[in-house]
Amino acid sequence: MDVQDSLELFQRYLQSQKQHITQTRLKIAEEVFKSQNHFDAQDLWRRLEGPRIAPATIYRTLDLLCRAGLVRRMELENRALYERVIGRPRHEHLVCVNCGVILEFEEPLIEDRLADVAERFQFRRISHQLVVSGLCPDCQQNP
Amino acid sequence: MDVQDSLELFQRYLQSQKQHITQTRLKIAEEVFKSQNHFDAQDLWRRLEGPRIAPATIYRTLDLLCRAGLVRRMELENRALYERVIGRPRHEHLVCVNCGVILEFEEPLIEDRLADVAERFQFRRISHQLVVSGLCPDCQQNP
DNA sequence: CTGTTTGCAAATGATTTGCATCCTA
DNA sequence: TAGGATGCAAATCATTTGCAAACAG
Numbered sequence: 001m002d003v004q005d006s007l008e009l010f011q012r013y014l015q016s017q018k019q020h021i022t023q024t025r026l027k028i029a030e031e032v033f034k035s036q037n038h039f040d041a042q043d044l045w046r047r048l049e050g051p052r053i054a055p056a057t058i059y060r061t062l063d064l065l066c067r068a069g070l071v072r073r074m075e076l077e078n079r080a081l082y083e084r085v086i087g088r089p090r091h092e093h094l095v096c097v098n099c100g101v102i103l104e105f106e107e108p109l110i111e112d113r114l115a116d117v118a119e120r121f122q123f124r125r126i127s128h129q130l131v132v133s134g135l136c137p138d139c140q141q142n143p
Numbered sequence: 144m145d146v147q148d149s150l151e152l153f154q155r156y157l158q159s160q161k162q163h164i165t166q167t168r169l170k171i172a173e174e175v176f177k178s179q180n181h182f183d184a185q186d187l188w189r190r191l192e193g194p195r196i197a198p199a200t201i202y203r204t205l206d207l208l209c210r211a212g213l214v215r216r217m218e219l220e221n222r223a224l225y226e227r228v229i230g231r232p233r234h235e236h237l238v239c240v241n242c243g244v245i246l247e248f249e250e251p252l253i254e255d256r257l258a259d260v261a262e263r264f265q266f267r268r269i270s271h272q273l274v275v276s277g278l279c280p281d282c283q284q285n286p
Numbered sequence: 287c288t289g290t291t292t293g294c295a296a297a298t299g300a301t302t303t304g305c306a307t308c309c310t311a
Numbered sequence: 312t313a314g315g316a317t318g319c320a321a322a323t324c325a326t327t328t329g330c331a332a333a334c335a336g
Contacts, residue, residue: 020310020315041300054318059301075218078326079300094266105260110253114275117248123237124283128275132257134268163290163335184325197293202326221301222325291334302323309316 001087006033006070009086013068027051028061032071038081038102074129092129096136103136144230149176149213152229156211170194171204175214181224181245217272235272239279246279 010029014021031047039047045058062082065071072085076095081102090111094103110130118125153172157164174190182190188201205225208214215228219238224245233254237246253273261268 018315022310022316024317052318055300056302056319057317060316075220077218094260094264096266097269103264103266105264107256107260110256113250113253117237117250118275118277121237121246121248122280122283123239123246123275123277125275125277126240127277128273130271130273132261132266132268132271134261134266134270137265140265140267165291165335167292195293198325199294199327200292203291288336289334290336292330292332294330294332296327296329298325298327300324302321304321305319307317307319310314311312 003030003033006084006086010065010068010070013070014064019064024051024053024057025061025064028053028058029065029070032062032065032082033084033086035084038074038083040079040081044082072127072129074131076131092132094132094134094136096139097133098135098139101136101138146173146176149227149229153208153211153213156213157207162207167194167196167200168204168207171196171201172208172213175205175208175225176227176229178227181217181226183222183224187225215270215272217274219274235275237275237277237279239282240276241278241282244279244281 007026007029010025011021014025028044028048031044035044041055041058041062044062045053045055048058062071062073066073066082070084070086071082074081074083074093089106090108091104091106092110094105095101096103114125114128117123150169150172153168154164157168171187171191174187178187184198184201184205187205188196188198191201205214205216209216209225213227213229214225217224217226217236232249233251234247234249235253237248238244239246257268257271260266
């Protein structure tokens with residue numbers, strides 16, 4: 001699943017929603033699909049300096065990418081982070097409250113539990129976010 | 144665990160931190176401990192109308208209550224909700240993206256998994272938040 | 287008394303919105 | 312060519328901060 005494949009999925013999503021495939025959207029999506037880490041809307045905007053893209057458009061496009069299921073948004077203290085999701089295993093996050101480092105872990109059993117819970121409540125799941133806050137190994141040493 | 148007991152714990156916390164026990168802090172804490180539901184800082188401020196309490200003080204006091212472990216803060220889309228934690232079983236949340244209703248569930252197995260993960264990463268947990276977004280039973284009927 | 291805490295008002299900062307113009311389809 | 316998409320700038324809105332006055336210990 002490389003950048004081109006992801007872009008194609010995005011285009012297919014736009015078509016399915018009868019939305020326009022524009023240069024701006026492709027430019028933003030490409031930068032997102034090239035990302036290796038978590039980033040916020042400002043980061044992305046800075047990385048796209050050069051082409052004159054408005055912050056508003058960044059937000060609008062990130063929203064589209066989330067709806068398309070290609071990007072995940074996670075709410076942290078006072079800011080939202082995004083990450084490419086497509087072509088990556090499902091995972092959750094450990095966030096260090098001291099240095100801010102984000103570690104990822106996979107724990108399929110949790111997903112199973114959530115499926116049970118949803119069924120019990122007759123709740124139709126769309127997404128979830130699990131964030132564990134604490135101290136990473138480094139910050140336990142140097143507090 | 145009633146309001147008085149909770150207030151006492153708060154006072155004990157303040158003393159342990161060498162912070163003042165003020166009328167304003169007690170007033171806010173009391174209102175928090177009386178709450179039955181999730182609320183945001185604005186809600187709380189509105190409920191305290193009458194005594195002239197500044198929003199800034201609400202935020203500062205909520206922060207203290209969280210540090211004291213008596214209140215939990217949860218990050219939702221574009222806003223933070225708080226809930227009284229003391230004297231209640233640990234639980235996670237289902238949030239309906241349509242009507243906003245918040246359902247709670249207990250799932251101790253998830254906590255166990257997180258303990259394992261933390262050990263594996265040598266990560267010292269402080270707190271976590273798990274929010275499942277989706278459609279509640281009602282909103283599946285009337286979309 | 288002396289350092290904290292508070293109210294007030296102003297500052298912040300991320301995100302959203304209104305709108306004229308531009309660009310897909 | 313028509314209606315959606317974009318850039319721009321202004322508007323929002325929750326939260327934070329600076330500071331003089333009020334208060335707890």
